[in-house]
Amino acid sequence: AQSVTQPDIHITVSEGASLELRCNYSYGATPYLFWYVQSPGQGLQLLLKYFSGDTLVQGIKGFEAEFKRSQSSFNLRKPSVHWSDAAEYFCAVGAQGNEKLTFGTGTRLTIIP
Amino acid sequence: ETGVTQTPRHLVMGMTNKKSLKCEQHLGHNAMYWYKQSAKKPLELMFVYSLEERVENNSVPSRFSPECPNSSHLFLHLHTLQPEDSALYLCASSRAVYSGVSSEQFFGPGTRLTVL
Numbered sequence: 001a002q003s004v005t006q007p008d009i010h011i012t013v014s015e016g017a018s019l020e021l022r023c024n025y026s027y028g029a030t031p032y033l034f035w036y037v038q039s040p041g042q043g044l045q046l047l048l049k050y051f052s053g054d055t056l057v058q059g060i061k062g063f064e065a066e067f068k069r070s071q072s073s074f075n076l077r078k079p080s081v082h083w084s085d086a087a088e089y090f091c092a093v094g095a096q097g098n099e100k101l102t103f104g105t106g107t108r109l110t111i112i113p
Numbered sequence: 114e115t116g117v118t119q120t121p122r123h124l125v126m127g128m129t130n131k132k133s134l135k136c137e138q139h140l141g142h143n144a145m146y147w148y149k150q151s152a153k154k155p156l157e158l159m160f161v162y163s164l165e166e167r168v169e170n171n172s173v174p175s176r177f178s179p180e181c182p183n184s185s186h187l188f189l190h191l192h193t194l195q196p197e198d199s200a201l202y203l204c205a206s207s208r209a210v211y212s213g214v215s216s217e218q219f220f221g222p223g224t225r226l227t228v229l
């Protein structure tokens with residue numbers, strides 16, 4: 001069975017600073033990996049996904065993530081955060097041939113001026 | 114309407130009530146999902162429908178009853194709920210899995226359910 005760990009429950013960064021949110025997964029084969037963002041009172045919005053190919057994937061809102069098979073990681077990065085990036089971020093892993101996604105517990109991002 | 118819509122957005126019900134949550138997707142997808150999101154817990158997958166057939170039922174109590182009349186609509190019928198069922202219920206849709214190719218899920222805004 002697949003699993004996802006997001007080790008940071010809450011991260012605070014200054015506006016304009018760089019950001020990295022960590023995600024580690026456990027899955028026996030090549031995983032499908034996703035990052036979603038959730039603003040208060042809203043559903044989840046897909047930021048980016050990795051299915052195959054280039055291990056560095058670009059997403060919306062200036063985010064990117066890198067799949068590192070050797071470290072079982074799929075960390076999310078942004079070079080310069082904006083106040084509007086404050087939200088909850090979820091990493092998810094999917095299995096090939098299966099609609100089921102397994103989500104991490106999320107990382108809440110706070111932006112300070 | 115575009116994307117995935119859910120109604121109502123907020124629902125307060127007593128433990129003896131019967132209510133239904135509705136989800137509609139306008140994306141041409143053929144797989145739909147119900148998730149439960151509680152504070153400080155991972156998103157819990159409740160039900161999956163693919164091509165209008167239920168393919169996943171994650172040991173959800175029978176007081177939750179899903180219905181998928183067609184590929185665009187999904188319902189969650191609720192009866193005799195408990196206070197611990199209070200949560201945000203999210204609906205999602207995607208393309209169904211064909212030949213092992215998965216697809217990303219698109220989420221609705223959720224229904225905030227409070228059980229008194």
